[in-house]
Amino acid sequence: MNKVLAWLGTFFAVIFLAACAADSGDDTAVSPTNIPETEDNIITYEELVVGYSQIGAESEWRTSNTASIKEEAENLGVALIFSDGQQKQENQIKAIRTFIAQQVDVIGVSPVVETGWDSVFQEAKDAGIPIILVDRRADVDEALYATYLGSDFVEEGRNAAKVMADLLEGQGHIVELVGTVGSAPAIDRYAGFREVLAEYPEMQIIASESGDFTRAKGEEVMGDFLRQYGAEIDAVYAHNDDMAIGAIRAIEAYGLKPGEDIKIVSIDAIRDAFQAMIDGKLNATIECNPLLGPQFFDLALKVVNGESVPKWIPSEERVFFPENAAELLPTRKY
Numbered sequence: 001m002n003k004v005l006a007w008l009g010t011f012f013a014v015i016f017l018a019a020c021a022a023d024s025g026d027d028t029a030v031s032p033t034n035i036p037e038t039e040d041n042i043i044t045y046e047e048l049v050v051g052y053s054q055i056g057a058e059s060e061w062r063t064s065n066t067a068s069i070k071e072e073a074e075n076l077g078v079a080l081i082f083s084d085g086q087q088k089q090e091n092q093i094k095a096i097r098t099f100i101a102q103q104v105d106v107i108g109v110s111p112v113v114e115t116g117w118d119s120v121f122q123e124a125k126d127a128g129i130p131i132i133l134v135d136r137r138a139d140v141d142e143a144l145y146a147t148y149l150g151s152d153f154v155e156e157g158r159n160a161a162k163v164m165a166d167l168l169e170g171q172g173h174i175v176e177l178v179g180t181v182g183s184a185p186a187i188d189r190y191a192g193f194r195e196v197l198a199e200y201p202e203m204q205i206i207a208s209e210s211g212d213f214t215r216a217k218g219e220e221v222m223g224d225f226l227r228q229y230g231a232e233i234d235a236v237y238a239h240n241d242d243m244a245i246g247a248i249r250a251i252e253a254y255g256l257k258p259g260e261d262i263k264i265v266s267i268d269a270i271r272d273a274f275q276a277m278i279d280g281k282l283n284a285t286i287e288c289n290p291l292l293g294p295q296f297f298d299l300a301l302k303v304v305n306g307e308s309v310p311k312w313i314p315s316e317e318r319v320f321f322p323e324n325a326a327e328l329l330p331t332r333k334y
Contacts, residue, residue: 043105043304045076050300051099052080053109055136056087058180058213059242060270064334065110065135065290072293078300087180089113093120100127106146106300107131113182114139121145130303134296136184142311146303149295151288151315153185157192159319160237160265163284164193164203167263171202172234175225177211177218177247179239185288186210189239189267206232211243218246226254231261238266241273241285248281259283269320271332277325287317290334 050073057063066082073080081104083095089112099107100123107129111117114137121144124131130146137148164174176193179186190208197203207225211218218238225233236251238244244266251258258264258281266273269287276282295313302309320328 043301045078045297045301048076048106048297048301048304049079049102049104050081050297051083051095051102051104051107053083053085053092053095053099053107055085055092055110055112057084058087059215059240059268060272060334061240061242061268061288061290062213064270065292068291068293069108069134069296070293072297076297078297085112087112089116093117096120096124100124100129103127104129105304108134108296108300109138110135111138111184112136112180114184114187115182118144132296132299132303134292135290138184147299147309148312149292149299149315150313151185151317153188153288154192154195156185156267156286156288156317157189157194158196159192159286159317160189160267160284161193161196163286163319164235164237164263164265165196165200167265167283168203168235170200172263173204173206173229173232174235174237175222175229175233176205176208177221177236177238177243178208179210179213179243181210181212183213185267186239193237205237211238211246213240213242215242215246215249218243219250220246222247222250223253226250226256230254231256233262235263235265238264240288241266241268241270241276241282244282244285245272245276248276257281269318269332270334271329274320274325274329274332277320277322278329280322283322285320287320289315289317 054066085092117138117140121131121140125144133145133148135150209221211221236247244264248258251262263283265284267286267288269285273285299309
């Protein structure tokens with residue numbers, strides 16, 4: 001509104017000057033094309049309105065991700081309209097449609113699953129509202145979103161498999177705790193792990209089931225694995241640390257020692273994973289950085305101001321082991 005009023009003021013000033021020039025007999029007319037360009041059309045953080053559709057609060061990683069988004073919005077003075085999808089795609093779709101109706105400047109979304117977004121993303125595009133994918137991809141045409149900010153989940157799976165191969169010396173029986181069925185990290189971490197595992201014919205995945213990225217479900221599924229396979233299990237590959245911590249509880253309840261009798265490799269690198277490594281119960285964790293708030297809002301501002309951004313901005317990630325867990329734990333922010 002302020003920009004419109006400013007433009008109208010300039011326009012009427014030009015008309016007034018033109019009339020004065022005509023009345024004085026001055027042949028030098030002033031037209032709108034002579035108006036000097038200003039930066040009034042550049043949106044600032046304080047003017048930015050962002051709608052953000054979060055998956056939920058299924059893990060420590062996710063709660064840290066949410067905190068990063070909210071804290072950075074407050075730091076920058078961004079108007080943030082936040083919606084918790086509670087692990088349901090229909091809630092996220094409803095939220096996005098609400099954002100469109102509210103005419104936000106940009107929409108951020110962490111899709112709970114990969115498919116089923118085409119229609120609502122097209123609605124946002126038709127409304128002229130760019131979408132930024134955060135943490136998770138969506139299986140849609142690239143024209144329907146501005147950019148994706150997040151991890152290389154396939155590489156995380158590869159790294160987990162490489163670590164597992166070292167721990168098992170190339171042979172052993174593995175059970176897998178898969179993330180939310182249909183989600184990007186579950187699909188890609190599943191694929192990346194198997195890509196490397198193909199190089200080790202004596203390493204086999206004997207069971208694979210979703211733990212839905214939660215500790216409670218991870219503990220439940222691991223308990224089922226132990227009742228079915230018992231001491232035949234040499235290792236656990238968990239798609240996130242929360243499921244790994246649930247598995248640790250199940251292994252201890254079964255009477256075995258996690259990290260010793262059964263090796264465990266997981267993904268995320270949350271603080272509780274570092275403590276589990278210090279306690280000797282987790283053998284490695286692959287980093288997946290949730291603190292994406294600063295990068296997200298930087299991208300959001302660039303996108304709404306028409307700047308060119310890459311279609312994918314990957315996060316930097318490392319692999320952590322028990323040897324330096326105690327030293328690094330105090331420095332971890334999530």
